[in-house]
Amino acid sequence: MPRPRGWPSLLRLVLRVPPGALVFLLPVLLLFSPFLVLYALARSARLTAWRVFVRTAAPAPVLDPTMARLRRLRTWAAVGCSIAVLAVFGNMADVGQELSAHWVALALTPWLLIVSAPVVLGVLIWCAPPARRPAMRAALRGPLRQLGLFFGSLAMVPALFYGLDLANPSHVGGSLGTLLVLASIAVCIWSVFLFLFAAATVVRTGFGVAAVHPAAPALLTCVLVGELAAIGGLPSGPPVIAYVFLVGGPATVTALAYWEIRRLRTRYGVRLRG
Template sequence: MSRPVPAGLYPVLLPVLLLLSPLVALYSLARSARLAAWRVFVRGSAPAPVHDPRVARLKTVRTWAAVAVTIAVVVALGNAQDVGQHLTEQWVTLLLAPWLLIASGPVVLGVLIWLAPPARRATMRTALRGPLRQLALFFGTLALIPALFYGVDLLNPSHAGGNLGILLVLASLAAGAWSVFLFLFASVTVVRTGFGTAAVHPATPALLTSVLVWEIAAIGGLPGGPPALAYVLLVGGPATVTALSCWEISRLRSRYGVRLRG
């Protein structure tokens, strides 16, 4: 049997609950948006023709190692300006990566289709329907943000009086936040899956990832911090990703018989 909360604790618990409630609401919105992005861009797409658990585990290890290095660099810098610059670079990378992928994807896919035997090219071109569908859905997540804000502006919920107006304003803010979360999680998902281009050729995601990391490194320039550390971060990240991609392509050839020209 649960014991009632002492009346003297209410003045202490109420400010804590008021402080935590927006954070809990944001977490719920982010979790819902992440699930929606997974359903649309992962579960709703065709499964990859080849799944190598060993490669998947090493990619996970590499991702967490990159996170640990980022945290260590932020802690070691100590300088607020360098820390702010480093965090800004991470956000710019997140927002820039899908668009670089959209620009580079047709080139990589075109080369792979050109290298393939003539008998395979028609099948590969047909498999492009899945990536094109994911591309259209990604643009839809981006268009959802201004569409929601424009709809809220047309409805103008602040003109509604009393509690109804407050509820409409909160609902509008929640919808806008959810759309932003959806776009961010969609960006992460399409970069990780390469818009489902593995359906065209199993080596496409690895090739796209290698091209993408070097493009980001070239556009972003030197990270913040001491020059020696900045050069290590600039080259080390893309180099490790490229090495992992080469190993993945090698395993596709040796274990699954998948060749770049096949």
Template sequence: MARVKKIRTRVAIVVAVAVLALFGSLQDVDDQLTDHWLALLLTPWLLIVTGPVVLAVLIRCAPADRRRAMRSALRTPLRQLAWFISTLLLVPALVVAVSVADPSQLGGTVGAGLSIACVAAELWAVFLFLFASGAVVQTGFGTAAVHPAAPALLTCILVWELAAVGGLPAGPPVIAYMLLIGGPSTVTAITWWEIHRLRSRYTVTLRSGPNPLRPETAPAMSWRAAVSQPRQ
């Protein structure tokens, strides 16, 4: 399964580069890079909005004797959400702290050193947030603890949401629409395959909830597939 996802991601990159080379301009290349970063920043918030709905449906469809355990497992995604929000708040907190302290007023070597240290701390906080964004998208905020199929379902929903907000890629209209729909369609097919494997190998279905005897069967979430959708 992991190999299939890697192949799919590589093919998407090759196709995107080929379309840009044949039909795109420098502006299209710049738009492609911008869309990728915007998708990386937007995806965690789409997860925060979509995740509770998906988890609520999965818990509601599960047998009554498993719902309590699934609700208890919500502590894992809630804990990861709290860490993510903390990394987000750290950036403006450092900016405000530096503005209030204003180490440049000290002057001399000490003031310059403190100013450089503050800038380095702010950059570190920004990169920490970007890393946290990729991490929470890859794990789906740890939703596999609630249901093994949750990360795959969230990936499938996210790629369609990103395709809806991302707009058409470069190229003739026919090719652009094929790329716009083709990317999410392949992710949907892989998601269906993952869920089928969970059912056939581990007797885990969407309605039955997680198999209490095989809790390690959750498929990994493909964040690269999710963030590559807007302009494939």
């Protein structure tokens, strides 16, 4: 499986700069060195989250590029519509409210997945023929492993901060103590980045529930969008536009999920009860 793209290493970025220009850019790089360190930590955490939650996950029984492209198109279309409504009808307060709502949705989605996924998978296993149920229950090991790793990435954050407080490397004098403090802070920041990327990854993959049933991601997405719409309330904008977004989001996701399930049945022979 290829590594995720889009985040080049710092060395590759530096090598792209002509040597003559690098001499003049060196003071600027030193000035922005804290941001470069944060970039390196975020990139490392992103790669770690990919290795832990994507590379080691069980492969999905059905890989359809068309369905993957439509999911990405649906996501970007929702983002574009939100930006367009804010640009036409919104103000700075609405922008802040929309950003806050997106952060709340990102924070809530993994926990809603943890609550909703057992219900969806339980219904699918119950509807399956008796001969198929043992294999589906055995495939639950992958999602359960992903769930355990996610809780591990969450527990790492307070554990490292607590360990830093107990060790208190600032008591070590001299330059060694300063280096230990900086290294400890860098490790704690890295753990926060790891949890954030882990949360984004499990939201995208649904803890690998496709290994249990290929239609599980589509059904789970419908449930999650409905739950987020009920929790989030009316979006920003005029009342008519807000109600269109409130109803249109779950409706379009449900229509796309219906199309995915129908495509799985007609193209790959996958049935909800099969």
